[in-house]
Amino acid sequence: MWKPDRESKKPLYAQIADHLEQRISYGEFPPGSQLPSERKLAEQLGVNRSTVILAFSELRSMGIIEGKSGSGTRVTMTKWGATPKHTPNWKRYAEGGNFLPNLPFMRRIREALSGAPALIDFASGELSGDLAPSEEISNLMSRHQYTAYLGYDHPQGYIPLRQVLVPYLNKYRQIQTTESSILITSGSQQSLYLITQCLLSPGDAVAIEDPSYCYSLPMFQSAGLRLFRLPVDRDGACPEDLRALYRRHRIKMVFLNPNYQNPTGAVLGMERRKRLLELASELGLPVVEDDPFSLTSYGGMPPAPLKAMDAAGSVLYIGSFSKIAASGLRVGWMVAPNAIVERLADARQQMDFGLSVIPQQVAAQFLKSDYFEPHLDRLRMQLQFKRDLLIAALKRELTGLISFTVPEGGLHLWCKLVPQVHDGKLLEEAIRRGVVFVPGSVYGSDSGYVRFTFARARAEDIDAGISRFAEALRALLEVPSP
Amino acid sequence: MWKPDRESKKPLYAQIADHLEQRISYGEFPPGSQLPSERKLAEQLGVNRSTVILAFSELRSMGIIEGKSGSGTRVTMTKWGATPKHTPNWKRYAEGGNFLPNLPFMRRIREALSGAPALIDFASGELSGDLAPSEEISNLMSRHQYTAYLGYDHPQGYIPLRQVLVPYLNKYRQIQTTESSILITSGSQQSLYLITQCLLSPGDAVAIEDPSYCYSLPMFQSAGLRLFRLPVDRDGACPEDLRALYRRHRIKMVFLNPNYQNPTGAVLGMERRKRLLELASELGLPVVEDDPFSLTSYGGMPPAPLKAMDAAGSVLYIGSFSKIAASGLRVGWMVAPNAIVERLADARQQMDFGLSVIPQQVAAQFLKSDYFEPHLDRLRMQLQFKRDLLIAALKRELTGLISFTVPEGGLHLWCKLVPQVHDGKLLEEAIRRGVVFVPGSVYGSDSGYVRFTFARARAEDIDAGISRFAEALRALLEVPSP
Structure with missing residues (x-):
């Protein structure tokens, strides 16, 4: 991003004033809109707050901005164009919609x-x-010909990647599945977003671990879900707590991160895994199993996922490359029954028309390569x-x-x-x-x-x-x- | 995807029965769930419907599925496991949520x-x-070192790509902007999704062209928006129609595709462009300008976008590589005021945590390269x-x-x-x-x-x-x- 040039003869404050004037004239800050605070700008540009105050004062004297220092500076309404224009009230639009801002x-x-x-x-x-395996990925990219068709991808994701994930899931996670049961997503995040947006309705009660990274994701609240807590101890969440929550709140879905839970690092005990699956089956309750960390296990094989023991078909399984290879690949996957995969793939078409094929090709090559192990x-x-x-x-x-x-x-x-x-x-x-x-x-x-x-x-x-x-x-x- | 092997000695119907049995046992079709129709399966597998009927009859005789031919075939409840398990009612979950299915x-x-x-x-x-420039892109990928940091990207998108887009937008679209006003999105689709989800609220009235590709996108209805029509003739939509709609329905936003409109191919007339912008400014009404086709103009330079004449700052501009390079790249962009870019970037973090850096690097290289012109x-x-x-x-x-x-x-x-x-x-x-x-x-x-x-x-x-x-x-x- 732009930073003032400290070698230049032009004072820093004047450079900043010119830069802001340009951004204002291009419409980044339309008439009437608020500029970032002096503190925030100073932090972004790597200068003292006093330098920003000087720059603001310069713009104020030119009639481009108005408002007192420290109390919200706005672009003036009348400066641009002869008659005052009515810019849309962008601030109000930005505050609309269902989507809660990040914490x-x-x-x-x-x-x-x-x-x-x-x-x-x-x-x-x-x-x-x-x-991250940056060099390995760079090597794969220069070695392979990526001349594949660059059209819209299959709604469930790039077929060769799904084909490589079938033996991967079997070997590393003891999950038996088929390529048609796999949905490729933009990391685990998109799997969770699709589930909360498309399979649940506002007002539905869901159970999540306490503490849980899920709390850090306003997407649950944005979807209007009511969150109920399953306390996590050294052995993870307790099936009995889930039963009690279900009785009281008619829980519609439970979200678990059984291996090396984020943030506590807890591993769900084997006995609890069995009882949780029995309970889910007894109640017909879907379990979302997020499993991003298993392959980081320092001491060899981590416990098998719930999905590997899921005889009743209660588990939606989520995995990703973000924590074991590179988050910047944005490649994750969900294993789910046909009705769910089709529904979510269809909805995802409406959101972003699917993932880029290039990182999916790279991920498939990486998984198949001798680099992976x-x-x-x-x-x-x-x-x-x-x-x-x-x-x-x-x-x-x-x-x-x-x-x-x-x-x-x-x-x-x-x-x-x-x-x-x-x-x-x-x-x-x-x-x-x-x-x-x-x-x-x-x-x-x-x-x-x-x-x-x-x-x-x-x-x-x-x-x-x-x-x-x-x-x-x-x-x-x-x-x-x- | 799996297809039966026509060279095999095993009859097609038996191969299909085995294949379906496997998918059922892996949980793709859990107990009680419906199998795809005979017609659909026949089409997917490239066989006659009678072959699928035979395969179903085989599975029926094994007690794996039930239901009459032609009237919805279901996986039996009791076959898998000694006691009947309660699989979640996935069909009901798939029908939940706000998201309408595709048309x-x-x-x-x-x-x-x-x-x-x-x-x-x-x-x-x-x-x-x-x-599509597949060979050019493949060459660029093998020529450049993609060893850049593969961590989570900037929420607004890969900075070098935004930096290349600034002169691109200036040269090809006469738009003056800065990298901080640009949000990189997964094609135009994600820009539209973010706008409809995050800047508008259920019940809001919006104006779209008639006919318009927007109708093909259930995302507008999924967001609970009320759609009103601006008829398109040879010169595009009429400003007077927009004024009338605004009076009657308090339109909150208008969506236009001024150059080579999809589906009609119409180009919005110059006089109308001016009047539309005046009207938008008079009403404080935001205009979403989708501009995917301009660079395909067969006869040289197409008309400049509304954004290039947008003195009042009313226009959210959307562009993309999908129609001029490769849809499979999934690289698009929005140019918008700061408050909007920050809001949408923040919300997008909740949905998919941003785009993969790799296609963004590739797109930036391609734009800078001698291949582009x-x-x-x-x-x-x-x-x-x-x-x-x-x-x-x-x-x-x-x-x-x-x-x-x-x-x-x-x-x-x-x-x-x-x-x-x-x-x-x-x-x-x-x-x-x-x-x-x-x-x-x-x-x-x-x-x-x-x-x-x-x-x-x-x-x-x-x-x-x-x-x-x-x-x-x-x-x-x-x-x-x-």
Whole structure:
């Protein structure tokens, strides 16, 4: 994105004023619309807030913007064109629709990361660049001829990819299926979106784990669903809790992440798996099983998914490459009964007309290639290494102040903070010191929890990141509450 | 997809029975669920309906399925597992949610095409494989290193692609904009979906052209919008009609396709463009301008888009590579005010977490490359050539039976049928003879219109396709109505 040129003779504030004037004249900020706050702009452009204030004052003196510094600056209505034009009230349109915005903490974290890429990132739930098989994928792309037909894809997704996924699911996840039962989606996210939008109706009750990454997704609330909680302990969610919820609220669907649950890292116990499936079958209750982390298992084979034991056909199974290869591929899959696959594929045509064939070709080549197994081995080793770095740093810096259970797979470590601190204040203190994490309340837990993703930061930054976090925490502890 | 092996010694019906038994046992068709109809399965597998009837009878005798031939065949409840399991009522779930299914005619066409790929395709609104720059794209992919970071993309889309689109939009579409005003989407379809889902609320009134491809998209109805029609003549829609609609129904947004409108091919007249923009500004009414076809203009530069003359900032501009390069890339873009781009980018994170970076890298490379201009020249020439082939065939086969206006750009020819025929019957007669088209009623027009896409079929098939269509039409005319 545009940044002012610090080598230029033109002062920074004047460069910024010119840049904003251009964006205003092109219609990015139409007459009457609000400009980003001084703080936000300063963060985006990497300058002091005072520089932005100077730039705004320049634009104000030219009659292009109006409003006092600090209290919302607007583009003037009359400047552009001889007569005042009636621009649509874009702000009102932007506030319309059913779609809830992302959670404030998530937006704040994204904003901080985009303004300061050097922040140590324990927040983004993805692999670091060096863990992704970028070179392997680049090699495959230059080696294979991608002259395949580039027309609209099959509504269920690229057939050769679905054909490769059949033996993949059998070998790695003990799932028996056919290519016609598979829907390729834009990561797990699109599978969840399709399920919540197309199979459920506003007002329906669904059960999700507590804590759960599902809370971080306003899509559940946007779809008008009522969320009920299944507390997660070391062995995951409890079938008895599900039965009680069903009795009270007529649960329509249950969402589970049985292996290396996000955020807790818990693995659903074998006995509970059996009882959950029995219960689902007894109640005719669909189970959505999200399984993104299994192949990261540090110690060999993870437990088989629910889908592999699903004699009654209760499970919609979701998988993805995002956490085991590259989130930027945007390739995920769902295994589901025919009626569901057809319905969701049809609805998806209305939303985006299906996925690009190119990443699907690349994903299929990667799965078939000799690169896949060595990549997985390396990934597991590296993740375990980073997890251990994180744990060592936490023990050194924060013993007595936090507690956690060591996860055996996945990308995250879930920590309980012993002292009581304010989630938002802790996040701001951490950002100020150059580190981000996700406050536990994002996942629906009580305040006082933190999710650290150890997969995303560079190994050499983990130590420093935790030192900064510890400083931030201590800074809050030193200030007595008023 | 799986097809029976005609070389095998095992009879076709037995192969089909085994195949279905496997899919049933894997849960694709759970206990109690309905199997596809005999006709549909026969079409999918490329066999006679009698072969499917035999296969069903085999499965029925094994107790795997039940129900009479021809009247809906179901998987039995008790066969799988000792005690009857309660499979979720997937059919009811598939019927839930807000999302309307695709139109029956569109489903029928897709079904026919997937069963018989040799059908001559005047229905799919896309380029034929030889018109897409497949070789150029393959060359670019093997030449460039795609080792870029494969993490989650910027919510607005890949920055280098947005940076290339700024001069592209300026050079080819006379639009001045900045990379921060651009949102990359999965084709125009996703732009429309985001707008209808996130900027409008159920019950809102919107104006669309009549006829319009928008009618073929149940997304408008799925979003609960009330659609009002702006009749399209040779010069497109009339500003006065829009004013009347606004007065009566408080229109909240208007959707236009000013250049080579789909399906009519009409170009909005210059005088009307000015009056429409004045009206939009007077009413504070947002205009969504979909502009997928402009660069196909056979005779040089097409009219500039509304967005290029949009002094009041009323226009949301939508473009895409689907009709000028390859629909399978799934790369489109929207140019919009900041508040809208941020809102839609945020909502899209909830739906699919953004596009894959790979096709965006490829699209950026292609736009920057020396391939782009020669590709466009060749595309325009070839489209004009195919249009002329279609017109010659229509004149030879159907003079007196149809009328049309010759389009100067785009992929489609819109025809009025002089005799009165039944839309659905004509389509079935055509499918039986090996050709598909889209009945005009799909676009909201009265029955008696047909859209022929000349871009998709191979040039050498156009003649035969129109002969078959003429036969189908004549077959209906010969049978007197009962």
